[in-house]
Amino acid sequence: MTIDLEALYIDLHQHPELSFQETRTAGIAAQHLRDLGLEVEEGVGVTGVVGVLRNGEGPVVWVRADMDALPVEEQTGLSYASTATGIDPAGTTVPVMHACGHDMHVTAMIGAVEKLVSERSDWSGTLVVLIQPAEEYGAGARAMLDDGILGRYPKPDVVLGQHVTPLPAGVIGVRSGTQMAASDGLTVTLHGRGGHGSRPHATIDPVVMAAATVMRLQTITSREIDPQGVAVVTVGSIHAGLKNNIIPAEAKLELSLRYPNEETREKVLASVERIVRAEATASGAEREPEIRTDHTLPATINDEHATARVTAALQRALGEAAVIDPGMFTGSEDVSWFARDAGVPLVFWFWGGIDPTRFAEAVAAGRLGEDIPTNHSPFFAPEIHPTIEVGVTALSAAAREFLA
Incomplete structure (x- = not known):
């Protein structure tokens, strides 16, 4: 049949x-x-x-x-x-x-x-x-x-x-x-110091830290990869906070990275780590950010x-x-x-x-x-x-x- x-x-x-x-x-x-x-x-x-x-x-x-x-x-x-x-x-x-x-x-x-x-x-x-x-x-x-x-x-x-x-x-x-490209999925956790939304000076705001990090990550493909090459850096998810008058203690970013070869992969991963750590330092973070690899595909x-x-x-x-x-x-x-x-x-x-x-x-x-x-x-x-x-x-x- x-x-x-x-x-x-x-x-x-x-x-x-x-x-x-x-x-x-x-x-x-x-x-x-x-x-x-x-x-x-x-x-x-x-x-x-x-x-x-x-x-x-x-x-x-x-x-x-x-x-x-x-x-x-x-x-x-x-x-x-x-x-x-x-x-x-x-x-x-x-x-x-x-x-x-x-x-x-x-x-x-x-x-x-x-x-x-x-x-x-x-x-x-x-x-x-x-x-x-x-x-x-x-x-x-x-x-x-x-x-x-x-x-x-x-x-x-x-x-x-x-x-x-x-x-x-x-x-x-x-x-x-x-x-098809190789890829890595990363979860980045940025650590700040939480507090009341009316007293931002007493906190280390991970939301601002996350925003600066997202913007800086976009420069990897626009300023660090040869224009004739191929690479993708996408921040597909941001999670931070539960209420408008509470500055949270941490923010999480989920990244999707794509590249055609191992050389570009190593360059992009190194750039991501450099930027994440540098933005945390620039924000005065008292704790190092965490970068976790969720998956790697060849x-x-x-x-x-x-x-x-x-x-x-x-x-x-x-x-x-x-x-x-x-x-x-x-x-x-x-x-x-x-x-x-x-x-x-x-x-x-x-x-x-x-x-x-x-x-x-x-x-x-x-x-x-x-x-x-x-x-x-x-x-x-x-x-x-x-x-x-x-x-x-x-x-x-x-x-x-x-x-x-």
Whole structure:
């Protein structure tokens, strides 16, 4: 029986789950893989799923899809929009939405596996399917590896993955070398001296300290990184105080840092530490600030030879004009941990999910940034068709390129 991929996608979209809480999604994916004849294990790396399809002698190909959603309130206006909520790590009830397209990733994966199963007489080797949790935390791949998947399942000869993105539907973006940036997530705690809002002279105000720090951090990319280079320093969260007439004792900043290589990473991290400590000193802080690393993700680097093979396979399957070099994305991914730990090539690509006419109109009007929602936007939702079909074709064609 053919799987109704549209119905699967809508169901997943309406029932998003936060990182490491994807029990329903994992169960649905696992059941589909079992129905297709794969050996399946659930609960890998907390909520991950691994499926194995053995089809004779030949290479071992790992294909990966992530499945977690985000604490975002959906505003797409779609008839199947998510109204779900979840409990975040702080214990707060938050809206939940598939704002990054991971529901589409799982749908395309199931469709690609179904296609490969139907074509199994034409290839040989072993397909290992990874349905990964917690990509949004940058922790899911590591959790699955720490759970011992390299020792329990056939070791890969190549790792493949894909991500839906705001390119025109039908377009594939892939390049060799650095496809996505490395990143670090930092939490900075600035210590002041609290007191009454009417007596600021008797305090050391961490709010002012935080404001000065945020402004100075912006000079890293504008004044310390070569203009021809790439780096991102984003302060995504500031928390300080509970009432307007109380100067708090501390302020917390959450930073997202991005860079294409280790040299730039070391420079940015050193600059962040220098600025944070200098602003604390300038504010008269009596206690050193704390800088904690919450996660570190390596750059997503596509192997040159394997990428050339995948590019050729995608061009044959979808047409040469459909495959482009999208440039390096400053977003980050944890998929490369699988290839890095296994010591094998990685190929990771993007596929478009935006109506081509709408995309072209936005480009013509010079309003691409305003009119086309990007991943993590409350308005982001890929067109169901042909996004599903292109994702299925791309992933299955890339896997077939390596399966004998």
